[in-house]
Amino acid sequence: xxxxTDYLSAEHRHCDDMFAExxxxxxxxxxxxxxxxxxxxxxxxxxxxxxxxTIMFPAFEQASGSSMGPTSVMRMEHExxxxxxxxxxxxxxxxxxxxxxxxxxxxxxxxQQHNFKEEQxxxxxxxxxxxxxxxIVRQMEALP
Amino acid sequence: xxxxxxxxxxxxxxxxxxxxxxxxxxxxxxxxxxLLAAGPAALESRxxxxxxxxxxxxxxxxxxxxxSGAALQLLPVLAGAQVPQPRLMAWAIHLPLLAGTLxxxxxxxFSTAILVTxxxxxxxxxxxxxxxxxxxxxxxxxxxxxxxxxxxLALAALSLTVGLGLLLAAGITGMLKLSMLPLVVLxxxxxxxxxxxLLVIGxxxxxxxxxxxTQPYPSIVxxxxxxxxxxxxxxxxxxxxxxxxxxxxxxxxAACGLAACLATxxxxxxxxxxxxxxxxxxxxxxxxxxxxxxxxxxxILWLAGQVSTTLxxxxxxxxxxxxxxxxxxxxxxxxxxxxxxxxxxxWFHLQGKLPPGKAPHMKDIITDRTARWHxxxxxxxxxxxxxxxMWPMPWIYAAGCALLLGxxxxxxxxxxxxxxxxxxxxxxxxxxx
Ligand code: HEM
Numbered sequence: 001x002x003x004x005t006d007y008l009s010a011e012h013r014h015c016d017d018m019f020a021e022x023x024x025x026x027x028x029x030x031x032x033x034x035x036x037x038x039x040x041x042x043x044x045x046x047x048x049x050x051x052x053x054t055i056m057f058p059a060f061e062q063a064s065g066s067s068m069g070p071t072s073v074m075r076m077e078h079e080x081x082x083x084x085x086x087x088x089x090x091x092x093x094x095x096x097x098x099x100x101x102x103x104x105x106x107x108x109x110x111x112q113q114h115n116f117k118e119e120q121x122x123x124x125x126x127x128x129x130x131x132x133x134x135x136i137v138r139q140m141e142a143l144p
Numbered sequence: 145x146x147x148x149x150x151x152x153x154x155x156x157x158x159x160x161x162x163x164x165x166x167x168x169x170x171x172x173x174x175x176x177x178x179l180l181a182a183g184p185a186a187l188e189s190r191x192x193x194x195x196x197x198x199x200x201x202x203x204x205x206x207x208x209x210x211x212s213g214a215a216l217q218l219l220p221v222l223a224g225a226q227v228p229q230p231r232l233m234a235w236a237i238h239l240p241l242l243a244g245t246l247x248x249x250x251x252x253x254f255s256t257a258i259l260v261t262x263x264x265x266x267x268x269x270x271x272x273x274x275x276x277x278x279x280x281x282x283x284x285x286x287x288x289x290x291x292x293x294x295x296x297l298a299l300a301a302l303s304l305t306v307g308l309g310l311l312l313a314a315g316i317t318g319m320l321k322l323s324m325l326p327l328v329v330l331x332x333x334x335x336x337x338x339x340x341x342l343l344v345i346g347x348x349x350x351x352x353x354x355x356x357x358t359q360p361y362p363s364i365v366x367x368x369x370x371x372x373x374x375x376x377x378x379x380x381x382x383x384x385x386x387x388x389x390x391x392x393x394x395x396x397x398a399a400c401g402l403a404a405c406l407a408t409x410x411x412x413x414x415x416x417x418x419x420x421x422x423x424x425x426x427x428x429x430x431x432x433x434x435x436x437x438x439x440x441x442x443x444i445l446w447l448a449g450q451v452s453t454t455l456x457x458x459x460x461x462x463x464x465x466x467x468x469x470x471x472x473x474x475x476x477x478x479x480x481x482x483x484x485x486x487x488x489x490x491w492f493h494l495q496g497k498l499p500p501g502k503a504p505h506m507k508d509i510i511t512d513r514t515a516r517w518h519x520x521x522x523x524x525x526x527x528x529x530x531x532x533x534m535w536p537m538p539w540i541y542a543a544g545c546a547l548l549l550g551x552x553x554x555x556x557x558x559x560x561x562x563x564x565x566x567x568x569x570x571x572x573x574x575x576x577x
Contacts, residue, residue: 027423100508125286
């Protein structure tokens with residue numbers, strides 16, 4: 001039986017891989033590969049974030065009776081990441097790989113400390129509190 | 145664990161960690177200057193008074209200083225809750241640590257007992273506050289893993305180190321009549337291997353996979369290494385209670401085990417980094433690699449000392465071990481991480497203040513170019529230090545200059561970053577956000 005923690009943590013690892021590919025291509029000044037890599041990474045991240053925001057977080061908020069708790073901070077950090085995605089896309093469009101590298105470094109730290117909090121705390125709490133966690137995983141899997 | 149208290153948003157004000165991060169490089173400079181001023185006399189033996197002062201400029205002034213700042217920043221994340229009154233706590237740790245370290249080091253360096261006496265209550269206060277906050281918050285952390293486990297062991301070791309240090313200080317001033325040597329041996333062992341190494345191990349379990357995108361540490365390592373090290377330290381400590389020759393035998397056996405643990409940690413981390421998924425050049429990782437290579441060298445030298453008494457009794461051996469460990473291992477790792485944490489925190493606090501997209505990114509806050517220059521100088525200082533352990537005259541001057549230059553580069557990089565924060569923050573006040 002797959003837990004929420006396993007399911008969403010695996011997505012983090014997968015996004016990390018795409019992140020690293022885009023970053024490596026940009027460092028080699030291979031703009032086409034960097035753009036392709038970034039697009040794949042960005043799409044993967046948005047998909048992952050929307051699974052959380054539209055399925056897992058609401059279920060958790062309902063179970064805990066509050067939308068002001070940990071999920072509100074996670075949503076805020078998602079927005080911070082989205083700002084960096086936009087800046088990274090703009091840097092690629094401007095063929096500015098130096099700025100891309102700096103933004104990429106910044107995103108990595110933001111994203112990893114965020115993932116840490118989710119994996120070590122939030123997901124595990126969700127697994128413990130949400131009655132039908134298999135159903136939650138199934139719904140997330142079905143999200144287009 | 146109730147969810148109500150878990151906020152996940154606990155960043156303290158930026159001044160809380162930065163007062164520590166901006167003070168620490170000053171102690172590096174001071175250490176280098178003190179080394180240059182004392183000259184070859186400092187390295188006549190490991191017990192020379194100037195050297196004891198310089199050692200604590202590094203261990204208390206730099207290592208403990210950075211660790212306190214980082215802990216106040218990161219503990220809330222680990223514990224999932226604010227440290228109450230973070231500003232007050234920062235004052236209560238920073239000021240006495242700063243003053244107490246200056247007094248203790250001055251007292252040791254100049255052999256002035258009154259300064260040591262004055263340092264005792266200040267350092268006792270700083271560490272009492274720090275240890276209380278750190279142990280309390282870590283012990284209730286909802287994230288229970290190998291990392292927090294190793295950090296808790298490290299904090300236990302730090303408590304012991306500080307307790308012994310304060311006893312030694314009281315011994316120096318004549319307040320207490322003590323047989324110093326066994327206490328110093330324990331103090332050094334628990335300080336360098338117990339506290340420092342366990343802390344680095346606990347931190348590495350998290351940050352190496354996270355920021356360098358490596359595989360996680362093998363679970364057999366994360367499960368056993370920290371506890372094994374701690375238990376071996378306890379076993380090693382017991383040798384002081386035994387009569388000869390049992391004492392020497394136990395000490396040698398435990399030291400071999402400990403050295404093997406250190407080497408294992410270094411080799412595994414180097415291997416993980418070699419196979420990392422993140423392929424871009426990363427200056428912070430280069431600092432880590434120098435640190436780990438130094439740790440491995442220190443472990444091998446330490447093992448060699450268990451086999452050869454001639455080596456173990458030489459002045460070179462003690463000096464080189466200390467230098468490899470403190471300057472090669474600990475300083476490298478801490479300085480690398482300092483760059484990452486300071487540039488991220490400045491970005492983080494600025495993006496909250498400035499309009500979207502206006503905050504400078506991490507590589508604009510601390511550039512790769514200046515960080516890389518610092519890394520080169522730091523790397524160059526290591527062979528110079530080792531040469532000075534063998535031939536104090538004239539190498540101590542070359543080593544001292546390299547350490548001084550490294551300290552200046554760290555200082556300017558961090559102060560320039562801080563200045564970026566202040567200027568951008570000032571601009572933000574005029575801008576509707
Ligand atoms: C409250 C904090 C501390 C105090 C009061 C203190 C005090 C002392 C004193 C008085 C000595 C010298 C004993 C003698 O004259 O023979 C000493 C030695 C030493 N201390 Fe500390 N210490 C403190 C913290 C630390 C920490 C945190 C570390 C390292 C992580 C450390 C590392 C050392 C080393 C390496 C030596 C001995 C050098 C050698 O063996 O040659 N100390 N300490």
